[in-house]
Amino acid sequence: MDCDVLVIGAGILGMSTAYHVKLANPGSRVVVVDWFGGPGQGNSAKSEGGFRNLFTSETNFLLADSTIDWMLHLEGELGHHIGVSRIGYLFLLSEEQYSGQRGAWDRIGGRAEMRVLDRGELEERIPALVTRFEEDEEAELLGLRDVDYGVLGVKCGAVDADALTRAYEELFLGLGGEVRYGTEVTGLVLKPEMELEIPGEPFVWQDALIRGAETSGGVIEAETTVVAAGVWSSRLMDPIGVDSHMRPKKRQIFAFKDPRLEPLFHVEGLNEFGTMPLTVLPKSNVLFRPEMSEGSVWMACADDLGRGFSLEDDPQAEEGYYTDDVYHVLSKYFPCFGDVRPMNSWAGHYAINGFDELPVVKSVPGMIYVGAASGSGIMKCDAIGRVAAALHAGKEEAELFGGRRFRVSDLGIHQRRAERETLVI
Amino acid sequence: MDCDVLVIGAGILGMSTAYHVKLANPGSRVVVVDWFGGPGQGNSAKSEGGFRNLFTSETNFLLADSTIDWMLHLEGELGHHIGVSRIGYLFLLSEEQYSGQRGAWDRIGGRAEMRVLDRGELEERIPALVTRFEEDEEAELLGLRDVDYGVLGVKCGAVDADALTRAYEELFLGLGGEVRYGTEVTGLVLKPEMELEIPGEPFVWQDALIRGAETSGGVIEAETTVVAAGVWSSRLMDPIGVDSHMRPKKRQIFAFKDPRLEPLFHVEGLNEFGTMPLTVLPKSNVLFRPEMSEGSVWMACADDLGRGFSLEDDPQAEEGYYTDDVYHVLSKYFPCFGDVRPMNSWAGHYAINGFDELPVVKSVPGMIYVGAASGSGIMKCDAIGRVAAALHAGKEEAELFGGRRFRVSDLGIHQRRAERETLVI
Numbered sequence: 001m002d003c004d005v006l007v008i009g010a011g012i013l014g015m016s017t018a019y020h021v022k023l024a025n026p027g028s029r030v031v032v033v034d035w036f037g038g039p040g041q042g043n044s045a046k047s048e049g050g051f052r053n054l055f056t057s058e059t060n061f062l063l064a065d066s067t068i069d070w071m072l073h074l075e076g077e078l079g080h081h082i083g084v085s086r087i088g089y090l091f092l093l094s095e096e097q098y099s100g101q102r103g104a105w106d107r108i109g110g111r112a113e114m115r116v117l118d119r120g121e122l123e124e125r126i127p128a129l130v131t132r133f134e135e136d137e138e139a140e141l142l143g144l145r146d147v148d149y150g151v152l153g154v155k156c157g158a159v160d161a162d163a164l165t166r167a168y169e170e171l172f173l174g175l176g177g178e179v180r181y182g183t184e185v186t187g188l189v190l191k192p193e194m195e196l197e198i199p200g201e202p203f204v205w206q207d208a209l210i211r212g213a214e215t216s217g218g219v220i221e222a223e224t225t226v227v228a229a230g231v232w233s234s235r236l237m238d239p240i241g242v243d244s245h246m247r248p249k250k251r252q253i254f255a256f257k258d259p260r261l262e263p264l265f266h267v268e269g270l271n272e273f274g275t276m277p278l279t280v281l282p283k284s285n286v287l288f289r290p291e292m293s294e295g296s297v298w299m300a301c302a303d304d305l306g307r308g309f310s311l312e313d314d315p316q317a318e319e320g321y322y323t324d325d326v327y328h329v330l331s332k333y334f335p336c337f338g339d340v341r342p343m344n345s346w347a348g349h350y351a352i353n354g355f356d357e358l359p360v361v362k363s364v365p366g367m368i369y370v371g372a373a374s375g376s377g378i379m380k381c382d383a384i385g386r387v388a389a390a391l392h393a394g395k396e397e398a399e400l401f402g403g404r405r406f407r408v409s410d411l412g413i414h415q416r417r418a419e420r421e422t423l424v425i
Numbered sequence: 426m427d428c429d430v431l432v433i434g435a436g437i438l439g440m441s442t443a444y445h446v447k448l449a450n451p452g453s454r455v456v457v458v459d460w461f462g463g464p465g466q467g468n469s470a471k472s473e474g475g476f477r478n479l480f481t482s483e484t485n486f487l488l489a490d491s492t493i494d495w496m497l498h499l500e501g502e503l504g505h506h507i508g509v510s511r512i513g514y515l516f517l518l519s520e521e522q523y524s525g526q527r528g529a530w531d532r533i534g535g536r537a538e539m540r541v542l543d544r545g546e547l548e549e550r551i552p553a554l555v556t557r558f559e560e561d562e563e564a565e566l567l568g569l570r571d572v573d574y575g576v577l578g579v580k581c582g583a584v585d586a587d588a589l590t591r592a593y594e595e596l597f598l599g600l601g602g603e604v605r606y607g608t609e610v611t612g613l614v615l616k617p618e619m620e621l622e623i624p625g626e627p628f629v630w631q632d633a634l635i636r637g638a639e640t641s642g643g644v645i646e647a648e649t650t651v652v653a654a655g656v657w658s659s660r661l662m663d664p665i666g667v668d669s670h671m672r673p674k675k676r677q678i679f680a681f682k683d684p685r686l687e688p689l690f691h692v693e694g695l696n697e698f699g700t701m702p703l704t705v706l707p708k709s710n711v712l713f714r715p716e717m718s719e720g721s722v723w724m725a726c727a728d729d730l731g732r733g734f735s736l737e738d739d740p741q742a743e744e745g746y747y748t749d750d751v752y753h754v755l756s757k758y759f760p761c762f763g764d765v766r767p768m769n770s771w772a773g774h775y776a777i778n779g780f781d782e783l784p785v786v787k788s789v790p791g792m793i794y795v796g797a798a799s800g801s802g803i804m805k806c807d808a809i810g811r812v813a814a815a816l817h818a819g820k821e822e823a824e825l826f827g828g829r830r831f832r833v834s835d836l837g838i839h840q841r842r843a844e845r846e847t848l849v850i
Contacts, residue, residue, distance in 0.1 A: 141621070142630050190731055196566070204728045204750035205567050205709050239733040243672060243779030247663070284630050303629045305790065306615055309663040325629035354668030355780050355838060365730065413780060418843040 016385025040165030083160030441810025465590030508585030
């Protein structure tokens, strides 16, 4: 056996899992492989990096809330520069949208730090925001909703996902973990539990299990193989018939730096920085946030029906996407975007779990799969890594950062906790 | 609009849905398209055709039990020759397997017609069966379990899936439904709810919906498009980003006709035909059944880990699969298979829902998806068609054949009834 645990994928979930597995088993040999040259270079570092604990399902709340606590600890007490800025998370909502989620606000209000702002307060604090579109024919054509409420998550914000992944790498290496970059995994190794040395093994009548991976650096045998390859997981798991429970969906980010966007950096009373929070518009799942480190604004859109499932080799932001699909909506609510062009853009993929949009942490003989995080893997990374490590240790419960407990099988398949999240973007 | 309802796929689920939709809306124009030249030519007619009501989950039981009642009615009262033979469904189990499912037998016993046979009775009735492998080194190597119990589903058996699909077609055509064979669907048509005639529609800010399909016979516009294309559904739905919740998995059937298998046709007391029931071995999910019409035996195997997800254009049974993967197990339990070679074999694909192996009937704007039946679509076909028709009619409940009611959202996604089925093969 070349190692005890082989982790495929040095993205945020792979690194978090590797760290927590190694932490729980300091004497064991844990090896992470990735075909990129560094950590988080797949989709983690392409993330928009927002985090929130505003969720209606208990599962989502626990995963995210404890991970936020961990990130604050990582930067505050442990001194890792991961760029956590608690700029807040602001849902702008119409009366109808707000009322439709009344049960949600009640559930969230009791546990997250949530503030509700009415239209008057929004208009006062955010002069750049248009809340009413009376008589505006273009707004009507666009189907824009008026803004009646703002729901602000105070314990929310943004993190440098790249730095966060690197922090895990540093912690993992500090424990004696090994990472091999530039190593392509070409397949999982399936073996019979009891090898008979007959060509063609494993046969159907043999109990089979995963015993490592074939890589560009040769076969790496492992007692346990963790597949945390994000949207690429299917390429490894499909050939052995293990469901990754996810489909890749392209996501684009457009970055703006323009003096006309200055008003977004001068907003009082919503966070400690005097900026707009990460802001979700009432239409088309368009969101943007200030990126404090560079004084820019990052914009994204979680488009759904019509955005196909596909995995592009070199995904790029689409020129017309901003102009035709997002710009009109964005500039109606925030006219300061008028005629401002993106200075930069990039794209990646979400690994969407079409059933409940919750991550999957499941075991298969010899293997653990960690994935299908549906675009919220970064904000739940620490909890997911702990759940995976608990599964590896054969425990029924994981202890999340801060001491709260989480039933491991809640993220599995057969006894999965089915809870509908109503606050989806 | 070319039609009210366009059903893509003339397989068993498409035809059942088309029939039930047409039955509920006699005046509406319902059109079925399929690229094959007749009904059920994809995977339906390749099925092994077994049916059972022995399930532990309420959902599975209702779907299958009511469909069995329907099939008996279809053949008995309506006079369609669909080859229903209630040969029974026999699970051969070790003591451990039997005990592990004790809760299941209790649940099933109360509603299905189930008989438990002990080893003595099995040996007496089935002289061809080997129940004990003491001192047999090969059996030990194969990991074979002794047979201690037989659980027999009396209201189970086999049906001619091809004839069943044709019966639906006949009923559907009789109501004035239309079918166009040899029609390839190349894509779904996505339109904005309110068309503005701008090139590039629908944009992200428009509410979009499915409005029919592009086919080799031109665009067919429809108020509602039903996608029931089985394992091919992803090819249509992936491009618009709608999850089919299934992955294709190859399944093979081997047919035998040999005097040495005569003992399987002379078994007293298990069914009215004096034959073996459909029989599931205690190892490797190997099963076989007598095919009454031709005096042959059909054998299949539901292999799992190691059998990849993939969709072959022209799937064929694999020569070595019978010899290396199944033969040894089969011929140990039933030595009459010794040296008997298959006279015929074929292969198709299951559409496996990796979450709960239950079918999915869900609505998307302008569209209904019916699929992911995980290999048990035929035995649940009538209930699934009724659920789909109820969803189309906007009803919360479907009335199954015989009058039992079924909550439509139980097969949807957001309020899906999560129930673990423990009797899986």
